[in-house]
Each structure stands twice: as C-alpha cells, then as structure tokens.
Amino acid sequence: MDHLTRRPRRNRKSEVIRNMVQENHVAVHDLIFPVFMMEGTNLAVEIASMPGIYRYSPDRLLEEIAQCVDLGIKTFAPFPQIDEGKKDRFASESKNPEGLYLRTIAEIKRNFPDVVLMTDVAMDPYSSDGHDGIVDNGEILNDATLEVLGQMALAQAQAGADIIGPSDMMDGRVAHIRQVLDSHAFTNVSIMSYTAKYASGFYGPFRDALGSAPKHGDKKTYQMNPANSREALIEAELDIAEGADFLMVKPALAYLDVIKLLKDNTNLPVAAYNISGEYAMVKAAAQNGWLDSEKIMLEVLLSMKRAGADVILTYFAKEFAQYMKK
Template sequence: MNHLTRRPRRNRKSEAIRSMVQENQVAVQDLIFPVFMMEGDNLAVEITSMPGIYRYSPDRLLEEIASCVELGIKTFAPFPQIEEAKKDRFASESKNPEGLYLRTISEIKLNFPDVVLMTDVAMDPYSSDGHDGIVDNGEIINDATLEVLGQMALAQAQAGADIIGPSDMMDGRVAHIRQVLDKHAFYNVSIMSYTAKYASGFYGPFRDALDSAPKHGDKKTYQMNPANSREALIEAELDTQEGADFLMVKPALSYLDVIKTLKDNTNLPIAAYNVSGEYAMVKAAAQNGWLDNDRIMQEVLLSMKRAGADIILTYFAKEFAQLMKR
C-alpha cells in the first residue's frame, strides 16, 4: 500500500478542527429581514405561498421587530401592501407622509432608533399598472420614472430610512436618487442598488404578498435576462460610478456565479437577495418531509456567503437567528 503523506481528512476528523478551518460562516449580523405591512389594527395574516411569513398591521409589525431585535437582528427591509384604490399610474401614494409605508417607517424609527431600515424604491407596489416605471402605450418610460423615484427616495429619507434600495432597474436611477438626496442634505443616507435584478420566476410569492404583479406584459425590458452574467458587470460599473454604497444580486440561489463575479470585480459590499420563491421551495419540501428545513436553510445561506455575499436579505433571518440561540 502506498504511503499517503497528504490526507485532507485530517482537517475533518473532529468538530473542533472542522470549525477551526471553516472558510465561511453566516452570522445573524450578516442578514437583513424583509417584512411586510398592511393597513389595519392587530392583524397578522400569513402569506399562503410563504409559510411562516406574515403581513402585519403597523402595531403588530412593531411587535415583530421587537422580537427580532431580541434575537440580534438589526436590519429590516419593509415592503407595503397598498390598497388598490390608492394606486395610480404615477405611484402618487408613495409620497404620502400619512400613507401606510412612510407613516410606519417613522413609527419604527421612533420606537427602535438603533434599527437600520432599508426601504424599497420602486413604483410597482403603488402602481395601477403593476410595473416599476411609468407606462405609456405599453412602454416603460425610463427618464420620466426617474423623477418619481427621486421623490419617493426623498420621502423615505425624510421618514427615517437609513438605506435606500432602488429595485426598479431603470437606467440612471442611482445617480438621480443620489443627487436628490444630497440636494436635500441627506448625505448619510446610503443606497443599496439592486444592481443585477433578473427577470426571474422566483418572485411569485412576493407578488402574492404585495398584490403587485404586472397588470399586463412582463418586466423583461428592464429586469435582466437570466441567461446573462457579463451584463451584470456593466450594471455594477454604472452603479458604482453613480454613487451606490452596496451592490445587490437578486435572486441569489440560481445566480451564485453572478455574486462571485461582482465580488471579484468590485470593492463595494455585495448583497444577495434570497427571494420568496427560493424560500417557498425549501418550505414546501420540508413540509412534505422531503428535506430537513434547518439543515437546508443553513446550507442555502452558506452557499451565498461562500459565493461572496457580504450581506444576505432572507426570509429565513428570524428562523436562523432562533436556531443560533439554541
């Protein structure tokens, strides 16, 4: 028998050694927890396609954030379900300081001043068309949409947002939002750009949660083609030049190569959005007894970290934090 001088298994022979040489690790502080809000009082409505995830009325959302803070979660990404009667083609409700979203952001910051809020800048939750931009004769109008996005970002900063998250994929929106924020002295409000947001089928449960699916057409003229990876470098270069503080890849699990590509080509922090459909797949398989929920949750998040994500937006955030407390 040949004498083996190199035996990689020696570094796997005990839990202590495996932990000592572990290359990547997910921590609670790496995570952003997306949360959903709805009008009403004392309401918590489970989203059928996202088991364990709820839409909360503002009072119950404050309770949910309190429980998450106890677990060590410090950053949240709130999304609103807007009543259909309040939607129009210009997303006017997005700038209403007394509306659900801005009012609730202010309440969260008042009650939890140390919590970080990453807000969503996109027209679709407020749009009667269900698109991320102004629709004119079936076309998404880029430059006119920028004006709406800039005012939306300003209103969110005024309400207390710490990080603005433009998720619309309009050309030039990072530069425009940065200019608007700086003009009004919101120099310290960050921008986490949805840099490589793909036209993915994994968004279905999220659109259920917000009732924000497009009323016609699709989003392929502004969201990226899932077949493309080099194109993400173009978006990343532009977002960096325009003043983004973080770059995001969405979805994450089927786009680990894109996360790695951005990590290797920029010095900005990279975020990955572990989206609703990725969450729903794990939950459905676990509920059927086909997969171990906790083990797969950790493996999925670790894959994103290993690919290069510094930050992970995930609906598993609370579950993961609870698991780490055990």
Template sequence: MFSRPRRNRKSAAIRNMIQETHLGVEHLIYPLFLVDGKNIKDEVASMPGNYRWSLDLLLKEIEECVNLGVVSFDLFPAVDEALKDKKASYSYADENFYLHAIRKIKETFPEIMLMSDVAMDPYSSDGHDGVVRDGKILNDVTLPILSRMALAQAQAGVDIIGPSDMMDGRVAEIRQTLDENNFEDVSIMSYTAKYASAFYGPFRDALDSAPKSGDKKTYQMNPANKREALIEADLDQAEGADMLMVKPALAYLDVIHLLNENYDLPITAYNVSGECAMLYAAAQNGWLDYNQAMPEMLLSMRRAGASAILTYFAKDFAKLLKA
C-alpha cells in the same frame, strides 16, 4: 505518501478552527410586509411563517427579532388598489402609511437598520416599476418619481434606500436628490443585477404587485446573461451606490461571486420568496430537513461572496442559533 485532507476534518474542533466562511445573524436582513390597519397578522399562503403585518403588531415582531439578534430589516408595503395610480403618487404622499410606519419604527427602535424599497410597482395601477405609456415602460419619465419617493423615505428616517426598479440612471438621480436635501448619510443599496426571474411569485402574491399586462423583461436582466451584470455594476458604482445587490441569490451564485471579485463595494444578495418557498414546501413534505438545509442555503451565498443577505429565513436562523 499522499495527502490526506481528511485529517483537517477529523473533529468538530478542527473543522471549526479552519472554517473559511462564517454566517451569523449580523449578515442577515429580514424583509417584512406591511399593511395599513390594526391588529392584522395575515399569513402569506405561499410563504408559511411570513405575514402581512399592521404596524401595531409589526412593532412587536421587530422587538422579538431584536431580542433574537436580528437588527436589520427591509420594509415592503402592501397597498390598497384604490390608492394606486399610473404615476404611483401615493408613494410620496404625506398620508402614506408606509412613511408613517418608517417614522414610528425608527422612533421605537433607533438602533436598528431599516431599509426601504424604491419602485413604482407597489403603488402603480399598472403593476410595473416604471411609467407605462402605450404598453412601453418609460425610463426617464420614471426617474423623478423614484427620486421623490426616495426623498420621502429618507425624510421619514430610513437608513438605506433600496432602488429595485432597474431603470437606467436611477442611482445617480436618487443620490443627487438625497445630497441636495442634506441626506448625504442615507445609503443606497442598489438592486444592481436584478434578473427577470420566475422565483418572485410568492412576493408578488404578498403585495399584489404583479404586472397588470406584459412582463418586466425590458428592464430586468435576462437570466442567461452574466457579463451584463458588470455593466450594471460599473454604472451603479459610478453613480454613487454604496452596496451592490444580486437578486435572486441561490440560482445566481456565480453572479454574486463575479461582482465580489471585481468590485470593492459590499455585495449583497436577495434570497427571494420563491427560493424560500421551495424549501418551506420540501420541509413540510418531509423531503428535506429545514434546520439543516436552510443554513446551508444561506452559507452558500456567503461563500459566493455576499456580505449581507436579505432572507425570509432570518428570524428562523436566529432561533436556530439560540436553540
């Protein structure tokens, strides 16, 4: 006699009954690109089906997503070059269209979860996540800028702050600033293990946020390193992060699993633009079935241990469930 695992796969009813990992729209966060202006819906060439939205049309897009069951969003600004400077001062300016959009979105949809992005690169004339001086990215000089940016976003009404910069000590600086200004309830989802990846290209195209010189390897993690993620996670947890993120996701499933096994905080994953673009391209060429491969890709991240996934597939996945 020998074991027959296939008996547990013999029908859909049995397979569904004993399924270990579940994926639903409640696990997904939808990244959205915002531009200043009106009546703008500009498709990102390297990410078919994803757009740079003006606020008036973005509100309609969010309403459509909510009706599909998608209620969590991460908002990213595409900032005009003329508004950028070396200290990203527009990031916390009163007239910042991004901050006005946060207010309007939360007024219109108070029930949704809205996450923000805290980093200098969308607003920096250097295109880096920190202040650049003589070719060097300065860590400690950057921290007050990030905390001021985070405070402005909290004041606008954001639910979760997402520091994506990878500066040392920024979670503590942001947490202290938020608490001192009575924003104790605003969460921090730290980009804990953010790797210096080749998979960010389409995102940088969407926001025109690529570095003007050099690269980000002195602050983003080396893709060859896994145990280093534990060092970053220890620091972020101690400094007050509420959730720990791994970015990218698909090529770093082992890191998602590692953090999930070692920390009680929720682990999130960012299914980044390049990972999604690969599937878009393969599906357009008929090499993969999009409606089969896309859920499988997301399921792998949940199986690895991600409580939530930031993904450009969120709306398509919701539509697939409704079909």
C-alpha cells in the same frame, strides 16, 4: 497501497477541527430581514406561499421587530401591501407621509432608533399597472420614472430610512436618487442598488404578498436576462460611478456565479437577496417531508457567503437567529 502523505480527512475528524478550519461563516449581523406591512390593527396574516412569513398591521409589525431585535436582528427591509384603490399610474401614494409605508417607517424609527431600515424604491407596489415604471402605450418610460423614484426616495429618507434600495432597474436611477438626496441634505443616507436584478420566475410569492404583479406584459425590458452574467458588470460599473454604497444580486440561489463575479471585480460590499421563491420551495419541500428545512436553510445561506455575499436579505433571518440562539 502506496503510503498516503496527504489526508484531507484529518481536518474533518472532529467538530472542533472542522469549526477551526471552516472558511465561511454566517452571522446574524450579516442578515437583513424583509418584512411585510398592511393596513389595519392587530393583524398578522400568514402568506400562503411563504409559510412562517406574515403581513402585519403596523402595531403588530412593531411587536415582530421587537422580537427580532431581541434575537440580534438589527436591519429590516419593509415592504407594503397597498390597497388597490390607492394605486395610480404615477405611484402617487408612495409620497404620502400619512400613507401606510411612510407612516410605519417613521413609527419604527421612533420606537427602535438603533435599527437600520432599508426601504424599497420602486413603483410597482403603488402602481395601477403593477410595473416598476410609468407605462405609456405598453412602454416603460425610463427618464420620466426617475423623477418619481427620486421623490419617493426623498420621502423615505424624510421618514427615517437609513438605506434606500432602488429595485426598479431603470437606467440612471442611482445617480438621480443620489442627487436628490444630497441636494436635500441627506448625504448620510446610503443606497443599496439592486444592481443585477434578473427577470426571474422566483418572484411569485413576493408578488402574492404585495399584490403587485404586472397587470399586463412582463418586466423583461428592464430586468436582466437570466442568460447573462457579463452584463452584470456593466450595471455594477454604472452603479459605482453613480454613487451606490452596496451592490445587490437578486435572486441569489440561482445566481451564485453573478455574486462571485461582482465580488471578484468590485470593491463595494455585495448583497444577495435570498428571495421569496427560494424560501418557498424549501418550505414546501419541508412540509412534504422531503427536506430538513433547518439544514437546507444553513446550507443555502452558507452558499451565498461562499460565493462572496457580504450581506444577505433573507426570509430565513428570524429562523436563523433563533437557531443561533439555541
């Protein structure tokens, strides 16, 4: 056998050396924890398709955030489950300062002024059609929807949002939201645009959590085709020009190439949304004894960092923070 001068295994021979040469690391401060709220008091209802994740009444959500803050989680992305009776085709409830979402955001900021809240700007949780835009004879109206999104973003900023997250995929929404925020002196409120949001089959558990599935049709005329990656660069170029502060790829696990594509071609921070279906399939396999949930969690989050994600929205955030604590 020829003499081996190069032996990569030397850098794997002990845990100390493996840690020393590790190229990518996930830290709690990299993570944003999506949380769900519902009307009521003293309620915590587990979402069947997302084991370990709950819808909370506002009082219990404050308790959950307190626990997470103690673990080092400082950024949250709240989402509301809105009563069907409060939905209409124009998402009017989204601008109600006494409504569940805005009221709870304000309460979180009063109790935890140092946490960062990334709010969701999209019509679907409040829409009687379940779509991210105004529906007219089956068509999703782009420009009319922008007016609703701008007012929704303004209402969220007034309630205390730190980062606005437009998740609707309407053309021009970043520019319109930026103009509305700036004209009302919210120049310090950031925008994390859902830049490359794909028409994915992984969203099912999230729609269960919110009761926000489309009542008819699908979202393929505004969410991206899973077959396309170069198109994400077009969306990124537009979002940057329109004033976005972060670019997001959603989903994450099946779109690691798109995360890398944005990271390699832009200079803004890139976020990855490790979404409900990605979380659910790990938990379902673990419940059946097929996978080790903790090991897979770590591997999944590392894969997103390796692809180039600076920020990860993940339902594993609390579990990861508990892992790091121990």
